[in-house]
């Protein structure tokens with residue numbers, strides 16, 4: 462593996478499993494000192510221990526990054542152990558239960574936006590101030606989703622938070638460019654994590670069937686893009702979104718194309734979808750003469 466990040470300190474939020482863990486492994490593999498985070502102390506400690514066993518320098522900091530005081534503690538412990546921060550990966554997210562917009566309540570909205578978007582502000586704000594005060598040219602990377610560009614069904618708050626993350630990143634990229642701090646987004650497609658592992662191989666194959674590259678992605682696929690953006694190889698890239706989705710956004714088909722409305726919402730629907738009108742009703746002549 463390349464060693465592009467030797468001497469760098471990387472904070473990866475939500476790295477106690479899933480994509481975040483894959484990112485922490487990759488950044489550590491490229492030589493960075495890594496701060497592992499999540500809310501559960503046991504899982505954070507276990508991942509940190511596994512990375513140390515592979516020879517990495519790792520700090521474990523359990524903290525809820527949706528809360529300012531916890532974020533302040535996360536960065537205070539990082540500075541105390543490693544002296545500062547060069548790379549921040551804002552990875553945590555709350556997807557929660559799916560909720561049709563007609564049934565999406567305020568608590569759901571607040572949790573999604575608080576976990577997914579406010580946490581990114583709190584962490585990036587703290588990290589960028591540290592970088593500027595220490596004269597470090599850092600890299601901020603947010604993990605968004607292809608859902609920032611195309612809608613999931615029944616995940617309006619999650620999708621809004623991801624779209625917000627991308628606009629937020631472009632804005633801070635401009636504000637922080639004079640300080641040599643870059644900010645970019647990696648937008649995963651359908652990625653296989655522990656959660657999906659529990660659902661079995663058939664479910665993974667079905668999930669991968671709508672992906673042009675023919676499979677779901679792995680955390681390592683996302684981690685490779687993050688390591689690139691964190692490294693000097695991406696030294697002239699800022700304010701960008703890099704979708705790592707196996708080609709999903711290059712096509713029209715959605716993985717949830719066949720999802721029906723939830724029964725409670727379907728019952729409230731008065732208008733049938735309706736068939737297309739006959740072409741002759743609105744076209745002045747044969748649109749496709751070969752079929753007329």
Ligand SMILES: NC(=O)c1ccc[n+]([C@@H]2O[C@H](COP(=O)([O-])OP(=O)(O)OC[C@H]3O[C@@H](n4cnc5c(N)ncnc54)[C@H](OP(=O)(O)O)[C@@H]3O)[C@@H](O)[C@H]2O)c1
Pocket residue numbers: 474475476477478479480481498499500501504524525526527552553554555576604605606607648649650651652653654655656
């Ligand atoms: N998997 C996919 O297919 C996919 C697709 C598109 C985008 N993404 C994005 O990729 C990122 C990672 O997704 P994932 O599937 O790997 O998620 P995941 O398996 O649910 O892992 C989430 C991680 O974040 C931690 N976490 C959650 N809330 C936190 C909080 N408030 N403070 C600190 N840590 C918190 C979790 O640990 P605790 O629960 O212990 O706190 C865990 O380590 C997310 O931004 C997600 O939106 C994923």
